[in-house]
Amino acid sequence: MKTLKHLLIAAAAPAAIGAFAVPAIAQTAGMAVANPEGAVAQSNAWKTAQSQIQTTYAAQIQQAQTRQQALNNELRPLVEAYQKAASAPGANEASLRTQAQQIQQREQAANQELARLTEPAQRARAYAVEQISAQLQAAVNAAVARKKVTMLVRPEAVIYTAPTNDITADVTAELNRLVPNVSITPPAGWQPGGQQNGQQPAAAAPAPAAPAQQPQGR
Template identity: 55%
Template sequence: MNSKKTMLIAAALLAPGALVGGVSQAQVNGVAVVDPDGAVAGSNAWKAAAGQLQTTYKATLDQAETRRQAISTELQPLVTKLQNDQKANVAQAQLQTQLQTIQSKEQAGNAELQRITAPYVRARAYAIEQIQQQLKAAIDAAAARKKASIVFGPNDVVHLDPAGDITADVTTELNRLVPSVSIAPPANWQPGQQGQAGAAPAAPAPANTKQPQGR
């Protein structure tokens, strides 16, 4: 692969976004577009992993949602009082104190939710990263099959013939390259440690939304 093509594919990986239009089996005349996030989200490995995550971490996610609702209930009266005091032209210093209290409680609540959901977020990132490790190979294979020598990310496109969208082709390649992934990260694994022992795609075994965003 020449350096120009490598740079363009790298740009596509770093600039995911939404696409419109379907995918044709026609040739794309040398230029194609791919939505990497969409390709990963559509893969069988991610769909299976997403289902496993929802089941395995159901108690964690339920706990986080219950706590989120409680935090919202706790903050609402404070927000309402601040809004009413603003309308009543209460002193600015008092309003500022109320605002700081709300912000402090909100930040503490968010930090608590992050702690609760940390195991789920880590497992989710591990599943996604295993698929992403095969993304470039999948793009290369899909581009070769569709005879595309240049591949752009969707953010670079102002007009797109459906035949030039190879996102579904990349998903097909991902299904071949990484049929399944694990949602159990190794003890010392951290996001971004691609290539680390234990971070390769798992053997076939049993992922709903795009990547990629936590709950």
């Protein structure tokens, strides 16, 4: 499920730019920033759900990790052989294309295999996130009202703001109040994104780690 930044996988924030003066907008009374994904990730319900999922699906997760390593080991020599052939004088373009296609087909099959292994845990994560997200707007509204905020933006929307303007922790506190825990067992027929049984889910399980280097077409 690709809501909430792919199940709360957050990107690293850029370093602060100290040479810039504080923008006027950031000094406006009632202005605040909040990271919704960060608020959900720090909520007690999500942390508990993550722990439960790691325990409940421990065997499947371990099987997927072991299989992923085996598949990476299988693909690595194929990639190395391709790279060696590509760097050789007078490399044959047709042969290289065939090698690249074989590697890509094997990698796609590996991704599908790993998706099947991780699907139960991924569904549980998506279901937990969906339940917490259902209360996110209410949590934001409550935090905004309590802090008397008149304008709320994401942190990446401003160049600079004082740490005291960040109300992400306040949103998390409201989530903890509104949704102290969630279930990790989706009901029969449930699919991420509210789709009905038989339809494609909103997103597949995350792809496995790719080999160290991928073949590039010439």
